[in-house]
Amino acid sequence: MSAHYPYERRKCYRRLCAILSWFIILILITIFLIWLILRPTKPHFILEDATVYTFNLTTTSATLNLLTTTLQLSLAARNPNKRIGIYYDRLDVYATYRGQQITPPTSLPASYQGHKEVTVWSPFVNGNAVPVAVYLGMEISQDQNAGRVLINVRVDGRVRWKVGTFISGRYRLNVNCPAYLSFGGGEYSSNSVLVGSTAKYQLVQQCYVDV
Structure with missing residues (x-):
């Protein structure tokens, strides 16, 4: 037994x-x-406007160009899901020109976005005397002389999905927002307004989002 x-x-x-x-x-x-x-549907991002305080290229030698950039952005994100919430655990926003990063990343505060909610951030992105390749310096000068410069506002981060009480693991988020800035002779395009000595560009630009 x-x-x-x-x-x-x-x-x-x-x-x-x-x-x-x-x-x-x-x-x-x-x-x-x-x-x-x-x-779940990935969030929708819109670059609503950009205020340009500084965008100066300085050539110090035949092999060195320095770009100083100061922008304030208005960036909106919308959760299109009816039953799924989104946690933004970490978001870094920065500017690039023709694939080269021209500002250090600016961190956005972590946040939760409920169903169908919209979140708006207004970060400053600053790059002080950032070295750029010689050929990029030439292209920036050519674009400025032509009166139009295309920069890309990028957002990298991590998101989680919330379904009821279930919260998923982290997913990588990549956002790319093209932004055309007008320069030359004090003349500004129809999508910009003068704010003191700076130009504020009304963009309302849809961004490409990859999760």
Whole structure:
């Protein structure tokens, strides 16, 4: 009788482990099916406007160009989902010109975005005497002389999805917002207004979002 009892106890443990395993699997399958049914849609980003305080290129030698940039951006993000919330755990915004980063990243505060909500950030991005390649310096000068410079406002970060009480793992977020800035002779394009000695560009530019 005493030898038979440990065998029965081990058998009960195995059954209990099997039941718990199947229960966990069932929960995971249920979450996965809910996830497929809800089909989360990536957030929509819009670059609403950009105020240019500084955009100066300085040539110090035949091999060195320095670009100083100061911008204030108005960046809006919208959660298009009806039943899914979005956690923005970390967002860094910066500016690039023809693929080269021209400002250090500016961190945006972590936030939660409920269903169909809109969040607006107004960060400053600053790059003080950032070295740029010689050919890029020539292209910046040519663009300024032509009266129009294309920069790209980029956002890199991590997001999580919230479905009910379930919160997903982190996903990488990449946002690219093209922005055309007008220069030359004190004449500004129809999408800009003078704010003191600076120009504020009304862009309302849809951004490309990849999650």
